Amino acid sequence: xxxxxxxxxxxxxxxxxxxxxxxxxxxxxxxxxxxxxxxxxxxxxxxxxxxxxxxxxxxxxxxxxxxxxxxxxxxxxxxxxxxxxxxxxxxxxxxxxxxxxxxxxxxxxxxxxxxxxxxxxxxxxxxxxxxxxxxxxxxxxxxxxxxxxxxxxxxxxxxxxxxxxxxxxxxxxxxxxxxxx
Amino acid sequence: xxxxxxxxxxxxxxxxxxxxxxxxxxxxxxxxxxxxxxxxxxxxxxxxxxxxxxxxxxxxxxxxxxxxxxxxxxxxxxxxxxxxxxxxxxxxxxxxxxxxxxxxxxxxxxxxxxxxxxxxxxxxxxxxxxxxxxxxxxxxxxxxxxxxxxxxxxxxxxxxxxxxxxxxxxxxxxxxxxxxx
Amino acid sequence: xxxxxxxxxxxxxxxxxxxxxxxxxxxxxxxxxxxxxxxxxxxxxxxxxxxxxxxxxxxxxxxxxxxxxxxxxxxxxxxxxxxxxxxxxxxxxxxxxxxxxxxxxxxxxxxxxxxxxxxxxxxxxxxxxxxxxxxxxxxxxxxxxxxxxxxxxxxxxxxxxxxxxxxxxxxxxxxxxxxxx
Amino acid sequence: xxxxxxxxxxxxxxxxxxxxxxxxxxxxxxxxxxxxxxxxxxxxxxxxxxxxxxxxxxxxxxxxxxxxxxxxxxxxxxxxxxxxxxxxxxxxxxxxxxxxxxxxxxxxxxxxxxxxxxxxxxxxxxxxxxxxxxxxxxxxxxxxxxxxxxxxxxxxxxxxxxxxxxxxxxxxxxxxxxxxx
Numbered sequence: 001x002x003x004x005x006x007x008x009x010x011x012x013x014x015x016x017x018x019x020x021x022x023x024x025x026x027x028x029x030x031x032x033x034x035x036x037x038x039x040x041x042x043x044x045x046x047x048x049x050x051x052x053x054x055x056x057x058x059x060x061x062x063x064x065x066x067x068x069x070x071x072x073x074x075x076x077x078x079x080x081x082x083x084x085x086x087x088x089x090x091x092x093x094x095x096x097x098x099x100x101x102x103x104x105x106x107x108x109x110x111x112x113x114x115x116x117x118x119x120x121x122x123x124x125x126x127x128x129x130x131x132x133x134x135x136x137x138x139x140x141x142x143x144x145x146x147x148x149x150x151x152x153x154x155x156x157x158x159x160x161x162x163x164x165x166x167x168x169x170x171x172x173x174x175x176x177x178x179x180x181x
Numbered sequence: 182x183x184x185x186x187x188x189x190x191x192x193x194x195x196x197x198x199x200x201x202x203x204x205x206x207x208x209x210x211x212x213x214x215x216x217x218x219x220x221x222x223x224x225x226x227x228x229x230x231x232x233x234x235x236x237x238x239x240x241x242x243x244x245x246x247x248x249x250x251x252x253x254x255x256x257x258x259x260x261x262x263x264x265x266x267x268x269x270x271x272x273x274x275x276x277x278x279x280x281x282x283x284x285x286x287x288x289x290x291x292x293x294x295x296x297x298x299x300x301x302x303x304x305x306x307x308x309x310x311x312x313x314x315x316x317x318x319x320x321x322x323x324x325x326x327x328x329x330x331x332x333x334x335x336x337x338x339x340x341x342x343x344x345x346x347x348x349x350x351x352x353x354x355x356x357x358x359x360x361x362x
Numbered sequence: 363x364x365x366x367x368x369x370x371x372x373x374x375x376x377x378x379x380x381x382x383x384x385x386x387x388x389x390x391x392x393x394x395x396x397x398x399x400x401x402x403x404x405x406x407x408x409x410x411x412x413x414x415x416x417x418x419x420x421x422x423x424x425x426x427x428x429x430x431x432x433x434x435x436x437x438x439x440x441x442x443x444x445x446x447x448x449x450x451x452x453x454x455x456x457x458x459x460x461x462x463x464x465x466x467x468x469x470x471x472x473x474x475x476x477x478x479x480x481x482x483x484x485x486x487x488x489x490x491x492x493x494x495x496x497x498x499x500x501x502x503x504x505x506x507x508x509x510x511x512x513x514x515x516x517x518x519x520x521x522x523x524x525x526x527x528x529x530x531x532x533x534x535x536x537x538x539x540x541x542x543x
Numbered sequence: 544x545x546x547x548x549x550x551x552x553x554x555x556x557x558x559x560x561x562x563x564x565x566x567x568x569x570x571x572x573x574x575x576x577x578x579x580x581x582x583x584x585x586x587x588x589x590x591x592x593x594x595x596x597x598x599x600x601x602x603x604x605x606x607x608x609x610x611x612x613x614x615x616x617x618x619x620x621x622x623x624x625x626x627x628x629x630x631x632x633x634x635x636x637x638x639x640x641x642x643x644x645x646x647x648x649x650x651x652x653x654x655x656x657x658x659x660x661x662x663x664x665x666x667x668x669x670x671x672x673x674x675x676x677x678x679x680x681x682x683x684x685x686x687x688x689x690x691x692x693x694x695x696x697x698x699x700x701x702x703x704x705x706x707x708x709x710x711x712x713x714x715x716x717x718x719x720x721x722x723x724x
Contacts, residue, residue: 010231047268117444317490450629
């Protein structure tokens with residue numbers, strides 16, 4: 001059974017990245033994937049020092065273990081200063097080829113202003129660097145403060161359809177590329 | 182008098198980024214610039230939560246104050262996974278237009294393997310995002326483990342000349358663009 | 363006197379890139395710059411073969427001569443497939459360090475759909491490659507079909523102000539960096 | 544049977560891009576793919592004007608037809624000024640979603656100096672823009688003038704192995720993603 005892990009790159013209590021990730025996770029589950037979300041707000045991760053092991057931070061091992069077992073990833077990041085958040089990059093820095101090679105990722109970015117694909121472009125090249133696949137479908141949510149209703153659902157029907165195409169492509173192509181059901 | 186602040190994006194005790202930054206800082210000083218280095222290994226910075234203020238972390242204010250007063254920056258980052266380090270991006274995330282707009286930056290990246298300009302490209306676009314200038318001269322040090330002698334000096338004469346051109350351009354053009362002496 | 367050359371990367375008869383370029387050129391002139399526009403639709407340029415000389419195409423020399431004499435450039439490109447047009451890239455391929463090093467460029471992109479900075483990012487890195495400067499201010503005009511009035515003027519006042527800031531920065535900083543009046 | 548089309552972005556008579564493309568094409572064929580090479584030096588393609596049809600240039604239709612029928616692509620471009628060649632970009636500009644969506648590409652770049660991934664990064668984002676897949680394996684051949692023997696074979700054994708991994712991934716994953724044999 002295809003396993004997907006979701007990681008959100010925002011530490012804000014009321015994070016839109018986390019909301020978007022939750023939506024994509026739920027729809028991936030509805031398509032038959034086993035989905036686990038790693039909430040970085042609930043984890044104690046250190047800044048990457050270039051060391052391999054972080055014995056004082058057992059959550060580093062938890063992060064690596066969960067991603068190790070996954071076939072695919074959903075990465076949802078706020079766009080800070082025209083790129084992914086340092087929080088998200090640092091979480092990726094704590095992993096390596098062992099966790100990320102040959103995995104299939106889908107990318108989501110969250111912006112306060114007009115939508116843009118800078119953070120998504122940088123993430124795409126970063127994941128390639130560790131020999132990962134990235135699906136062509138990607139989602140940038142501009143002016144995120146007006147994108148979600150109080151129930152966490154998307155207000156724009158077209159954006160909601162984009163999430164459907166995104167998760168469908170992620171689940172289907174992860175199955176194909178990874179040879180899992 | 183032109184003020185330059187140097188920031189290194191590695192937390193490794195024996196960081197090559199820090200060595201490269203120190204060299205560029207010393208040469209900028211020799212050209213008449215007032216240079217201050219912020220050593221992130223000695224500072225207590227939090228992960229950026231999107232909040233403006235971090236009262237529990239006075240070093241956030243220190244970071245902002247020093248960059249506020251600067252005309253130019255030297256940013257030296259290890260290239261992790263084909264981009265700048267999460268540590269460096271997070272430090273930038275803790276600042277904003279107030280600190281970085283109209284400042285002039287010079288960029289250095291450090292790589293374990295073959296040299297590459299991915300981290301430099303990402304940094305260039307990030308600094309543009311906050312309306313900063315980036316000088317055309319940039320330095321990527323490949324196979325950094327064999328670049329420095331035990332005294333911290335560069336072993337390759339051509340690379341050393343590149344540092345001269347880099348700092349000369351940074352100091353000279355920061356003066357021109359910022360209108361300082 | 364500061365000299366600016368403008369190049370537009372679209373060959374469409376009713377090109378929006380050319381309209382945007384004309385506006386930026388006129389405002390640069392109003393700020394005291396000497397401006398020349400190279401209209402690629404009126405020039406016979408070959409595809410770059412990697413050769414230095416193109417004796418059958420005198421317009422290659424004209425392109426190089428005009429850019430040689432310039433201090434700054436305005437490059438206006440349509441965004442095709444998330445990057446600059448092949449037409450614009452080919453024109454840049456026909457030049458080299460001789461023409462483009464140490465020149466100061468301002469970048470404009472034109473999009474049919476939602477605005478985006480992909481073409482601008484690629485152009486920024488390309489110009490850096492030939493050791494050129496690029497000003498932080500840049501303009502992406504989304505849904506360009508509704509941006510201009512029948513007289514070629516911009517319909518959106520805020521976008522028009524952006525052109526003012528763009529040309530002001532270009533002319534002023536080209537003067538500073540190039541040391542011309 | 545999986546169909547691959549190869550396109551090279553150099554017009555040089557003795558093009559290294561074409562040599563690299565030929566090697567990758569031959570190895571793809573050995574893995575059971577049907578491979579066709581489009582040699583842009585032998586085709587009469589116009590500069591893209593944004594028009595849909597180019598009745599004076601039947602090679603535009605040939606380009607589109609061949610890519611239409613393909614499942615995968617090998618794109619080999621010289622790196623000019625830190626990006627793909629204008630020649631290659633213009634060929635891509637002459638196509639669109641019809642030809643390129645959901646196709647699987649493998650990317651090769653050729654450099655005169657030190658190897659770099661700028662052209663490959665730009666191509667990756669461009670192909671994503673038209674909803675194409677790009678395999679994680681990619682090849683940048685630095686100092687290409689010393690890479691090939693007089694028989695067109697690669698002199699460096701490790702680089703030759705990289706070509707094996709590259710074509711294996713391309714053929715295998717194009718089969719998986721496209722559901723062809």
